[in-house]
Amino acid sequence: MSTAIETRRPGARAWLTLIQCEAKMVARDTAGLIVPIGLPLLILVTSATAAGDQVVAGGRTALDLFVLPLVLTMVIATIGIINMPSFLAYYRRSGILRRLSVTPASPVMVLVAQVVVSVLQAALGIAAALAVAGLLFGANPPAALGRALGVFALAMAAMYALGMMVAAVAPTPNSAVAIGLVLFFALGAVGGMFGGRQALPEPVAEFGGWLPFGAAVDALSAAWAGAAVEPAQLLSLGATVVVGAAVAGLLFRWE
């Protein structure tokens, strides 16, 4: 009898429908939009006003080379590590995932739909923040635009991979936020979120530069200046994507 049943996984239409549904869920929950869309602007405005407009290198100012890379990294780390997992944890707690688990929908579908919708929101927020940075604060585009975009995409993927790992291991929505916050501040602290890594003890600063947060800031900064990005930093981000996605996939629980 079992031979009559072929494995037919949900196709492109199902993926698209799930992504649309997730987008509607987000659009109808106005409070949920504040973090991905409002936060980039807020962090930018509070950080950019302090940055001087003297040129540091390659026609780029301190705002371009130090503030913007840090702001962008903070934004994607907040959304990827704290914001996204809390949604997934809520889905698990409320039983939405449990109900999906008795359909042919796969964990990968659920995770990808969450990430896609989150990326769309984050992209909106970041675009708005960059527009403000350019128009109001006189920020310059990266000297190596393609390199910067590539590094940014990789850094974003790394942050979401960390977030999916948090979502996979956190038992409750509250613990997802707690684990996410701890991870965010730990990576941020050793990655230069509080006044630059040069203020940290040398081994800590070195170590922090290897972790995803510090690596993202440094790599973005290099791309903005038009300099070569250190392979070690790309390796760090790439490894985070692979490890995070693998752990999230292996530990995924529907309930």
Add this chain to the structure above:
Amino acid sequence: MSGTTPAIIAENLHKRYGGTVAVDDVSLHVEAGAVLGVLGTNGAGKTTTVEMIAGLRRPDRGRVGVLGLDPRRDRAKVRQVLGVQLQQAYLHGALTVAELIGLYRSFYPAPRPAEELLELVGLGEQRAVRFEKLSGGQQQRLSIALALAGRPRVVILDELTTGLDPRARRQMWKTIERLRDEDVTIVLVSHAMEEVERLCDHVALLDAGRVVAFDTPAGLVSRAGAENLDEAFVALTGKELEEAQ
């Protein structure tokens, strides 16, 4: 219907939560196209049993087969042919009835038309209402519609009509009869004797995690020397079957 392959086989299922034994050596066979009612008081092990059959819970011991497949190992295949209505589940609250039906239909290769699903559970007028705005009974009916979205060959319904008003209850019964006519195999967890007598070919009576009787509804009544299924239940378990509303 004897001689056909069972659509559902559960053999010697055991499940323990901490120190509590929830299911203690339960075996059930459901013939293809038959309707099995699972009756029992709260805590008898009904939900744990059907959730093990659905592949949601891993039995500590024992074996489950749905159309010859292991619901945990052959998850992708089983999910295409098995529809499940869960007692504890929630849907995307901000999505409407029509959107949720569209989403769940998209998971299956040849889904039942949306209009037919709405009609089966009587939610045509609520199609534009968000899930979170539906009454409890309407949410339950939507959950049943979603269990039927993929034209399943086997359906597990946990508490089909608990909490529904009499009209909705009769409508669900008609829906089950229609599925029975389509040769769908159905497992029905129920508190309602009338429902079981009307719809089920066989009844498994669960008490304290064990099957204390397995028979046709009429067989149970005569075996217990009772007048009706209510009395038979009391005679066979020594307990009153409370109707959880």
